[in-house]
Every structure is written in C-alpha cells, then in structure tokens.
Amino acid sequence: MKFAQRTVKTSSAGLDAIFAASGPNVISFAGGYPDATLFPEHAMQAAFSESFAQHSGSLLQYSTTAGYLPLREKLADRMNRRDHLNLKADDILLTQGAQQGIDLTARLLLDKGDGVIVEGPTYIGGLAAFDAYEPTYYEVPIEEDGMDITKLQKALMQHQVKLIYTIPDFQNPTGTVMSVEKRQAMVQLANQYDVVILEDSPYRDLRYTGENLPTIKSFDTEGRVISLGSFSKILAPSLRLGWLTAAPELLAALTALKAAADVESSHLVAVAVDTFMNDNDLDAHIDAMKQVYQTKRDAMLNALERYMPKDVHFNHPDGGFFLWLTLPEGFDMQHFMTAELLPEYNVSLVPSHHLYASKSIENGARLNFTNVSEATIESGIKMLGQALNDALHPAQVNQI
Template sequence: MKLAKRTEKTSHSGLDEIFAASKPGMISFAGGYPDSKLFPRVEIEQAFSHTFQSAPATLLQYNSSKGYLPLREKLATRMRNDGINTTTESVMLTQGAQQGIDLAARLLLNRGDGMVVEAPTYLGALAAFDVYEPNYYEVHMEADGMNIDELQKVLMKHEVKMIYTVPDFQNPTGTVMSLEKRKALVQLANIYDVVILEDGPYRNLRYTGEPLPPIKHFDTEGRVIFLGSFSKILAPSLRLGWLTASPELFDGLVALKGGSDVETSNLMMSSVDGYLAENDLDAHIKEVKATYQHRKDLMVSALKKHLPSEVHFNNPEGGFFLWLTMPQGFDSTRFLQESLIPNSNVSFVPSANLVPSKQLKNAARLNFTNVNDQDIETGVEMLGQQLKLALQSKPIRKTATR
C-alpha cells in the first residue's frame, strides 16, 4: 500500500525503543512513567461512581470541543493562581498534553516552516512535529534553560514560526529555565513575531527551591500557548490535558480539535471534575512529590557512588528525569544496545533520539519516578560497571558537560 509521506519520520521517532526498553524483567530508567502505586485509585473510582449516580442523562452525550465547563472553570482558577492571566472561555480540554502539541503544530506549521526546539527535547513532541515537516533549528540547553544568545542568532538569521520549550524540569534534562530567560524568550518572540509553545506537565512537581512564574505569565502580545496535563499528577490513562491561549490562537485550536476528534470524553472530563470537587489535588501532589524526591535523591547518591569520573550528571529540583553526559565521542545508543541491555538488563533513553539531527550522541536520560529503591541501587551500580568497562576498553577524550 502507498502510505502518506508523513509516516516516514514518525515511524523512526524512537518511541518504540522506549517501550521496548521498559519490558518486564528489565530495570528501566527509560520510560517517563509515574508510579502506578501512587494513583488515587479509590478516590478516582468513587468520583466515577458519584458522577454516574448524580449526573443527568447528558453525561453520555456529546459535549463541546472546548470541554466540560465546570472542569474548565477549575483549571482556569488553578492557572490564575499560578500566574497565568486566563479565563474559562480561553481553556480547552485535550486528550493529554500530547494532543495540545499536535494541535499547535497543525495550527502553525506548514512544510518547511522554521521551528526552534531545545537540544535535547521531548521525544514525543518531535514525533508530533515531524508530521508537519518543519525545518528544525536546535538551540542547546544550559544549566538554566536554552541558550538565549544562540536562540537570538537563529531568529536573526532564519524565519521561525514557533518555539517549543519545556521550561520547568525539562524533559529530558530536568533543568529549569531561569526567570531572566523566561522574560527574554517572550521579548524575542515579540520582536521576531514567533509563537511560543510552553509545555508544562512537570510544573507542579517541584521538590526543592522556589517556583518561577510560567512563561505565559510574561506574555504581553498573546504569543504563548500553555499546555498542562493530569498525566503526571493524577494518572496517564485519563488522557486528559488542557491548554490556554489568546483568542487569536485559541479559536483556531478549538476548530482543529473539532475536526480531529470532536471532543474529549465527556464522561472522563465530568469524572475528573468530580474528583477535584471531592478531593484535595494539591494534597495528593504533595504525597507524590515526597516519594519522587526520595527516589531522585537516592539515584543521585547512587550515581555519585558508582559512575566513573568521566561521566557527569545533574541534580534536578523536580520533575521525572536527570541527565547523564559521557565524554565526547561516546555513543550512548551503541552502548545501550551492545553493552548495557545485553550484560545488565538495564535501560535508559539515549540522546540521539532527543534531537532532530540525531547528532547528540554522548548523553542519556534517566527516569527515577517509576523505579523502586532496590532497582535504583542495583540498576545504577550495573550502569556504572558497564560504563567503566566501556570507557576503559576505548579511551575517549573528555569534554565539559552542557
């Protein structure tokens, strides 16, 4: 059969490798999964039950493309409390934040349009963007977010329509964009007529330090689309996210949503709204954060103990991931496939799949949220052993970490 060309890039996105690297029996630092033991199963079940008992017959009927009004009201309030100037009429429910990424790309990108992504960036976002065949411009990450000087040079030289960023506990590096860079990013977007897609699925998962306002907080010209998600703070299988944007962008996103899947499940939206009405979401998030911070601290301690000195890593203040950087010339994909998995049954996400060019080869993403204490200790020790063997067998010149 003759398939559309848009499938060519997405079929090589690397998503399949992540799921394969999370198979049973393997110590997987690969998947970006929350811990299923932390899902509030009883409370969610009660919310679904109460929704069925009390809701009118329209519960199983169509809703609007924007989504269930009471839930949109609650989300608008949460965003306003977080520094985003929005209204209920500017909030739309989506099938996870992933759909929001796709809708934003569909709204803005024609084939060959310029798009800036962080290098590295979220693999699932690249899979969504690839469908629309943009010209990617990679901007390297620093300890406090993307390199703004490098970004400005790109914007001066090329015509760019959209910038995609995960400013809070970035996937995959775990870094947080500084306050100065958030402001500078909006200023540059205003100057060069660019839309910013701010992806915030980890924003509520800060373990240490003080929270910073969202980039959307500094939006003076309606150029920022903000995405949120229940996947990391409640449960992924709800497939429920949200977005907010200025009317100039929002109306088009709603129209595209209607043409894509008509609406998000009315049953799901109503039940999650019921959960929020009956439970303290922030108290639940606080419990989740305590567990994840413990695991993050445990992984950092194990990495300090077991990794060779040539390998560097960061210590994020929140989120799901930390970032390993090996010496220049090290191929983390080959190491994963030829050494780590065969010899230790341990996995991570190699860096090559996390940039459009596939040229970042000497780094890796580690997830700590869905791994128990013993597997963190054991997996990191085996990772360290295999790295020492690989570096001893093939000397590689050292490089500074990004």
C-alpha cells in the same frame, strides 16, 4: 499505495524502539511513567461512581469541543492562584493529554518547511508530533538554566521561524529549569520576531526543592504563548486529559482543529476529574507524590555519586521525572545500550540520539527515577556504573 511524505518521516522517529527496551527482568530507567502505587484509585473510583449518579442523562452524551465548563473553571482558578495569571474558563481547551496540544499547535501554525525552534535535547514525542507537519528544525542547546538565549536570538535573526517549542519546567529529557531572565528574554524575542511560543509544562507541579518560577505565559504581552498542562503526571495518564491555554484568536482556531481531529475529549472523564477535584484536595495529593518522588530522586543522585565513573557527569534536577547523564565526547550511548547495557546487565535508559532533532549528539542519556523503587535504583545504578566503567575504562575491568 504511496504514503504521504510526512508519514515516512514520522514513522521512523524511533519511539517504539526506545520504549520496547523493557522486559520483565529489565531494570528500566527508560520510561516516563509515574509511580502507579501513588495513583488515587479509590478516590478516582468514587469520583466516577458519583459522576454517573449525579449526571444521569448527560454523562454519556456528546458535550462540547472546549470541554466541561466547571473543570475548565477549576483549571483557570488553579493557574491563576499558582501562576498569578488572569485566566477564565473560556481561555482553556481540554485535550488528549499535553501531546494533543503539541499536535494541534503544529497543525495550526506549520506549513511544510516552516521553521520551528526546539531545544537540544527535547521531548521525543514533541518531535514526532512536529514531524507530521514537515517543518524545518532549528535546534538550540539547553544549558543549565534552559535554552541558550544567545543562540536562540541568532537562530531567529538568521532564519524564518514560526514557533519556539520549550519545556521550561523540569525539562524532558534533562530535568532543567529555565531561569526567569531567559523566560522574559524569550517572550521579548518572540515579540520582536513575530513568533509563537509553545510552553509545554506537564511537570510544573512537581518541584521537590527550590522555588517555583513564573510561567513564560505570565510574561506574555501580545498573546503569543500557548501553554500546555496535563493530568497525566499529577493524577493519572490513562485519563488522557490535558489542557491548553491560548489567546482568544489562537484558541478558537485550535478548538476548530480539535473538532476536526477527534470531535472532543471524553465528557465522562472530564466530569469524573472535576468530581475528584470537588471531593479531594488535588494539591495535597500532589504534595504526597512529591515526597515520594523527592526520595527517589535523592536515592538516584546518591547512587550516581557512589557508582558513576569520574568522567560521567549528571545533573541535579529540582523536580520532574528525569535527570541527564553526559558521557565523554565520542561515547556512543545508543551502541552501549543495545550492545552491552541491555543484553549484559538488563538495564535500560534512553540514549540521547533520538532526543535531538539533529540526531547529532550520541554521548548523553535520560534516566527516569519516578517509576523505579529505591532498591531498584540502587541496584540498577550500580550496574550502570559497572557497565560504564567497563566501557570507558576497559583496563580496570579485570581488577574489580
């Protein structure tokens, strides 16, 4: 019994190893979870009940692969308002979270060996999805304002590439936002080199400070940008509901691939989310979430300021779920976490190793601030500071 070559690769992506690093007594900055206390449980319960009452005879039946039309209309309206786009419902496909959008895009475009440009670091689940199609990765470093465009251009000049995968808004894992200039430049390069851009943006609505920037899609002149959104971070992950926007020819092919993968997303869930949006102000709900997350982000920045050794760098994200630690070169974060931080301090984070397609950068880490309380942030970051101090400056340990 021989597995396909793709399987051998995907199975070793190490997703499980990372998220297993949380137990009942562990302070986990490793996850990518929303704060469960912010879920609109009562309103969602009411939306499900109302959906049953109002959609008798069709709610539990098959629907269409594209998904429930009124919800797709709402999503189009919302993006048109928010992002000054000009979308119709038929430009949208409902998906199983944004994750399925990555999988379907890879399935649409990638034959074995085809070139994909990814950010370094990037979303580990993106790499896991791409792995199944055995691409050749070209990793372009993330700078403070997004992907290094000079290196992106160089990669496009030197290699045969079909897809650029980017998370422009509050990137997972770094929290970085891509500048307007780079968004425009990326589209121009995609046009020049005949490449598709996959704009994965599940955190876009979660900006705490600063002004929103236009989507990459808003600069798309040739129908080359596939955009992904998700209700996981703004409403609830267990809905498993996301959406995908693409030009008609791409969308038709992606819809056929979705039908082959799982027929369609849950009509029941789509109707309930549509009902929720009829009966509640989603934007007001998001605003309330943002206040809590901003406070948590500030608490983490404040604690980092106080407890990090001077040679540890951290960034100041304007939104999203994560910030990024950079340790001095040569530091092995994976070893530090498994040998010291987790067993001795009961604190976990995501070491950089698995977040790079190249697996070449060891001295970084992702910290999540949304699914931990302020008190836990304070005590956890304090312990992380001590542990890093111990590891970086062992001579000082006995003096504390």
